[in-house]
Amino acid sequence: MAQVTLRTVVKKYGALQVVHGIDLDIDDSEFVVLVGPSGCGKSTTLRMIAGLEPISGGEIVIGDRVVNDLPPRHRNISMVFQNYALYPHMTVRENLGFSLKIAKRAQGEIDRAVDEAAEILSLTEYLDRKPGALSGGQRQRVAMGRAIVRHPDVFLFDEPLSNLDAKLRTQMRTEIKKLHQKVKSTIVYVTHDQVEAMTLADRIVIMRDGHIEQIGTPLEVFEAPTNTFVATFIGSPPMNLLEGRVAQDAVALANGITVPVPEAFRAHVTDGQEVILGVRADNLMPVGHAMPMEGAHAAFDMTVNLSEPLGTETLLFATLAGEEVQAKMLNPRPVASGEQLRFQLDLTRCHLFDAQSRQSLR
Amino acid sequence: MTRPRLPAWFVLLLPAFIVLAAVVLIPLLLSLYSSFTSYRLTRPETLYNWIGTFNYEKAVQSAHFWSAFGRTVLLLTIALNLEMLLGLGLALLVNQVTYGQRLLRTIMMFPMMFSPLLVGFQFKFIFNDNVGLVNNALQSLGLTNVAIPWLVDGQLAFISILVAEMWSSTSVFAILILAGLFAVPRDPIEAAKVDGCTPWQSFRHITLPYIMPFIYIALAIRSLDVARAYDIVQIMTNGGPARRTELIWTLIGRTGYVDAKMGYANAMGYISIFLAIAFTIYFFRKLNAARAELGMGG
Ligand SMILES: Nc1ncnc2c1ncn2[C@@H]1O[C@H](COP(=O)(O)OP(=O)(O)OP(=O)(O)O)[C@@H](O)[C@H]1O
Ligand SMILES: [Mg+2]
Numbered sequence: 243m244a245q246v247t248l249r250t251v252v253k254k255y256g257a258l259q260v261v262h263g264i265d266l267d268i269d270d271s272e273f274v275v276l277v278g279p280s281g282c283g284k285s286t287t288l289r290m291i292a293g294l295e296p297i298s299g300g301e302i303v304i305g306d307r308v309v310n311d312l313p314p315r316h317r318n319i320s321m322v323f324q325n326y327a328l329y330p331h332m333t334v335r336e337n338l339g340f341s342l343k344i345a346k347r348a349q350g351e352i353d354r355a356v357d358e359a360a361e362i363l364s365l366t367e368y369l370d371r372k373p374g375a376l377s378g379g380q381r382q383r384v385a386m387g388r389a390i391v392r393h394p395d396v397f398l399f400d401e402p403l404s405n406l407d408a409k410l411r412t413q414m415r416t417e418i419k420k421l422h423q424k425v426k427s428t429i430v431y432v433t434h435d436q437v438e439a440m441t442l443a444d445r446i447v448i449m450r451d452g453h454i455e456q457i458g459t460p461l462e463v464f465e466a467p468t469n470t471f472v473a474t475f476i477g478s479p480p481m482n483l484l485e486g487r488v489a490q491d492a493v494a495l496a497n498g499i500t501v502p503v504p505e506a507f508r509a510h511v512t513d514g515q516e517v518i519l520g521v522r523a524d525n526l527m528p529v530g531h532a533m534p535m536e537g538a539h540a541a542f543d544m545t546v547n548l549s550e551p552l553g554t555e556t557l558l559f560a561t562l563a564g565e566e567v568q569a570k571m572l573n574p575r576p577v578a579s580g581e582q583l584r585f586q587l588d589l590t591r592c593h594l595f596d597a598q599s600r601q602s603l604r
Numbered sequence: 605m606t607r608p609r610l611p612a613w614f615v616l617l618l619p620a621f622i623v624l625a626a627v628v629l630i631p632l633l634l635s636l637y638s639s640f641t642s643y644r645l646t647r648p649e650t651l652y653n654w655i656g657t658f659n660y661e662k663a664v665q666s667a668h669f670w671s672a673f674g675r676t677v678l679l680l681t682i683a684l685n686l687e688m689l690l691g692l693g694l695a696l697l698v699n700q701v702t703y704g705q706r707l708l709r710t711i712m713m714f715p716m717m718f719s720p721l722l723v724g725f726q727f728k729f730i731f732n733d734n735v736g737l738v739n740n741a742l743q744s745l746g747l748t749n750v751a752i753p754w755l756v757d758g759q760l761a762f763i764s765i766l767v768a769e770m771w772s773s774t775s776v777f778a779i780l781i782l783a784g785l786f787a788v789p790r791d792p793i794e795a796a797k798v799d800g801c802t803p804w805q806s807f808r809h810i811t812l813p814y815i816m817p818f819i820y821i822a823l824a825i826r827s828l829d830v831a832r833a834y835d836i837v838q839i840m841t842n843g844g845p846a847r848r849t850e851l852i853w854t855l856i857g858r859t860g861y862v863d864a865k866m867g868y869a870n871a872m873g874y875i876s877i878f879l880a881i882a883f884t885i886y887f888f889r890k891l892n893a894a895r896a897e898l899g900m901g902g
Binding site: 292293294313314315319320321323325326327328329330331340341344345372373374375388392 | 791792794795796797798799800801802805809810813814897898899
């Protein structure tokens with residue numbers, strides 16, 4: 243049980259700076275997920291919290307202690323590594339009990355903790371095997387088990403599910419969520435899979451190039467992205483971005499198409515301003531195949547270039563104002579390439595970004 | 605007309621077999637045979653004088669043989685252990701160095717490049733009681749004013765030989781263990797740190813099991829070397845004075861060539877080969893066990 247605080251934490255490798263003074267406050271028993279594209283500094287940040295990587299500047303506080311100069315063993319954390327990092331010469335039982343053995347706990351207590359963890363993770367029948375004789379998913383669970391036997395203040399997970407197949411990944415995701423509800427420890431979880439981030443997190447931290455782009459609950463970052471990067475990174479398919487210019491409470495897109503400025507942005511734009519209109523596929527649907535749109539909406543014709551049936555819905559690729567956009571069709575029917583359809587755009591759910599700074603105008 | 609044809613693989617391998625037989629097998633068989641005769645170099649006709657196991661019985665009953673045998677085992681045990689510890693320490697130190705490690709590794713291999721003869725002469729000079737470096741140094745520092753008889757006193761001579769052996773071969777351990785350290789993956793070490801290990805505990809529980817196979821390989825190689833120890837001792841003390849530093853192979857060498865009792869020498873040689881084989885089997889067993897530990901297949 244502990245808060246984790248990062249204050250202008252910097253990481254440099256020689257002259258190369260990879261983390262640029264990030265600030266982050268993580269509450270006690272909060273589940274925080276770090277997401278971002280490959281190489282943005284997620285692992286580095288996690289490893290700095292763990293104490294495996296010295297920090298080049300700033301301050302890290304765990305609980306009420308500044309841990310900048312504390313080695314990992316004094317931070318009371320557990321970490322699950324991306325590639326398991328099991329001890330190959332120890333059995334599953336020894337792997338699970340290793341930290342307790344090092345902490346010189348009584349053998350009875352170690353046995354109980356190991357059995358309990360093995361029970362939770364369905365590892366009981368593998369306890370006497372070595373990691374070499376386990377499947378990827380089983381190794382993954384051992385790595386998880388090794389972390390939970392200790393009841394640490396903070397769990398650190400570095401892409402723990404990235405090596406699993408889709409089915410096992412979904413299953414383990416649920417296990418992790420359950421685990422968190424049960425042990426109530428603080429969790430910092432790194433992934434580059436935004437579905438994992440959305441489903442697991444209390445709060446999501448979106449990183450890019452060593453900077454934090456936005457911190458918020460899954461709904462906040464989905465519904466109110468602060469810039470175009472977050473807008474396109476969170477949500478699938480990525481948000482459509484269309485360049486335009488504000489003119490008399492409307493956004494003039496290319497090819498003479500205009501869309502009224504969404505209500506929420508009215509007060510924040512001026513005539514002649516260059517903007518980017520952000521539209522999610524979920525809010526752009528063919529008439530008759532759309533969610534009911536009660537608020538303000540716009541409608542226009544588009545030619546469908548390609549359709550991808552997904553079962554309950556079909557993803558449509560169409561051209562709007564000279565740009566390819568993605569739209570969704572509910573209760574789908576077969577759509578031929580080149581077919582012209584009338585589309586409805588839900589204005590209450592549109593976003594406007596400044597074209598220069600690419601920041602949200604809200 | 606058809607002749608029976610030999611299989612192609614047999615024909616192809618035949619030259620290799622013949623060469624191997626000529627080079628390895630024939631001298632081996634010859635020496636084995638001669639160990640059952642009273643063969644003396646000075647009287648070639650004695651090669652046909654079959655005396656059964658007489659030479660073996662004589663060796664087994666000889667106090668000289670057993671004291672040389674015992675001394676060899678002692679040298680082997682002490683030298684291997686010390687070299688292993690020193691080599692491990694050296695490898696760990698060099699592994700820590702980031703700048704100039706390449707140079708250090710090269711320097712570390714220097715002693716291996718020296719011929720054992722050279723090492724023998726070098727240490728014969730270093731430990732010489734009159735002009736040797738050690739005595740000079742000790743006397744200049746005022747620690748002693750007598751000329752310590754390093755190569756004359758039995759125990760001191762043993763220590764001197766040990767030092768020479770270690771100087772020339774610790775680097776075998778250091779290099780092999782360093783190779784092992786390079787092969788230790790970083791992840792389990794980091795996991796151990798997070799699991800609460802001190803640096804010593806990480807070494808003891810994670811690094812050491814990883815480098816154990818390398819240590820056993822080095823031990824196996826070196827046990828063969830030391831069991832054959834001849835040149836350094838030959839040069840430094842010639843097994844003397846008065847057999848005080850006699851090892852199996854100096855004893856055998858003298859018996860065979862100086863006393864010219866080739867048959868007897870060969871018999872002792874065959875007995876002591878078992879010593880080497882025993883050590884090698886022992887270390888290979890350990891090696892396989894250590895590898896199986898790591899799940900590398902046994
Ligand atoms: N030891 C190092 N020396 C120099 N640069 C490094 C080192 N380790 C990492 N980096 C750089 O730091 C940046 C961040 O790396 P990091 O491993 O934190 O990325 P990540 O967000 O975890 O990416 P991924 O999703 O691919 O795991 C990368 O650009 C990487 O090249
Ligand atoms: Mg990473």
